[in-house]
Amino acid sequence: MTETLLTTSDHQDDLAALGPWFHNLHLPDGRQTAPQHPLGDFPRFKWDQIAPHLPADLSGWTALDIGCNAGFYTFELARRGALVTGIDHDPHFLRQARWAAERFGLGDRVRLRRMQVYDLARVEESYDLVLFMGVFYHLRYPLLALDLVVRRLCRLLVFQTLTMPGEEVFEPAADSPIHDREAMLEPGWPKMAFIEHRLASDPTNWWAPNHAGVEAMLRSAGVTVVERPGHEIYVCRPVEVPSPDRVWMEEELLAATGRGGRGADPSAESSARILK
Numbered sequence: 001m002t003e004t005l006l007t008t009s010d011h012q013d014d015l016a017a018l019g020p021w022f023h024n025l026h027l028p029d030g031r032q033t034a035p036q037h038p039l040g041d042f043p044r045f046k047w048d049q050i051a052p053h054l055p056a057d058l059s060g061w062t063a064l065d066i067g068c069n070a071g072f073y074t075f076e077l078a079r080r081g082a083l084v085t086g087i088d089h090d091p092h093f094l095r096q097a098r099w100a101a102e103r104f105g106l107g108d109r110v111r112l113r114r115m116q117v118y119d120l121a122r123v124e125e126s127y128d129l130v131l132f133m134g135v136f137y138h139l140r141y142p143l144l145a146l147d148l149v150v151r152r153l154c155r156l157l158v159f160q161t162l163t164m165p166g167e168e169v170f171e172p173a174a175d176s177p178i179h180d181r182e183a184m185l186e187p188g189w190p191k192m193a194f195i196e197h198r199l200a201s202d203p204t205n206w207w208a209p210n211h212a213g214v215e216a217m218l219r220s221a222g223v224t225v226v227e228r229p230g231h232e233i234y235v236c237r238p239v240e241v242p243s244p245d246r247v248w249m250e251e252e253l254l255a256a257t258g259r260g261g262r263g264a265d266p267s268a269e270s271s272a273r274i275l276k
């Protein structure tokens with residue numbers, strides 16, 4: 001059935017059949033996809049915090065929306081002129097996003113792909129803007145994912161995660177003796193709580209870093225936080241000069257993503273090639 005043959009009630013049926021919805025999209029016909037969302041008008045209220053921190057005109061920018069869900073952020077970036085790739089591992093959400101992209105008439109600026117974040121290990125393309133929101137804490141291997149994400153980043157990263165309570169930041173010494181671990185008990189020591197059982201009845205909530213932990217992991221992955229538009233939201237820029245430890249990390253990353261040889265030389269060309 002073509003778009004022109006769809007009546008309002010057909011659209012209504014589509015909307016219900018495509019549910020349940022996590023993103024509350026405001027459709028051109030005035031209806032909303034999740035008007036009863038327990039978090040409110042989600043994620044519009046989060047976008048309202050982030051939007052002023054991104055260029056109003058994204059013409060000529062490429063963007064990657066990781067865990068795009070029904071595409072709320074993908075569509076907002078496309079409306080600002082970016083060519084956006086939305087990826088998600090869940091076909092249920094991608095069906096919603098494809099349907100909504102048509103309703104919004106954004107099909108020419110939006111590409112939607114079924115992908116795991118870890119599949120970025122096999123992607124050559126880089127993106128001016130990357131949104132990595134609401135996904136990190138759902139991953140069993142979050143730091144692996146973050147390292148992969150930063151390698152695909154050119155200009156701006158918007159990172160959001162569930163966190164542990166607390167805003168403290170403790171500055172660890174540059175190095176400490178092996179038995180000197182008391183400082184790790186400081187509230188502001190970078191740390192991440194592991195959730196073995198359920199949080200909010202969701203079996204995919206695995207990790208909750210504290211604020212210091214988020215900043216430390218972002219730094220360690222090669223970006224620096226430039227803005228904090230809201231609670232648990234971090235706008236970051238890539239750091240130009242990689243740390244000297246990076247070559248060693250590249251070797252591990254290659255092995256973890258099935259691209260490294262056993263005992264390969266960390267200074268070998270294959271490792272150095274993906275260093276930024």
Ligand SMILES: C[S@@+](CC[C@H](N)C(=O)[O-])C[C@H]1O[C@@H](n2cnc3c(N)ncnc32)[C@H](O)[C@@H]1O
Pocket residue numbers: 043066067068069070087088089090093115116117118133134135138139
């Ligand atoms: C909590 S929702 C966040 C959606 C959106 N990014 C936001 O911030 O509103 C998590 C999304 O990430 C997707 N997701 C979870 N694990 C993923 C993975 N390993 N690779 C790609 N997408 C993933 C889920 O399917 C879901 O759409």
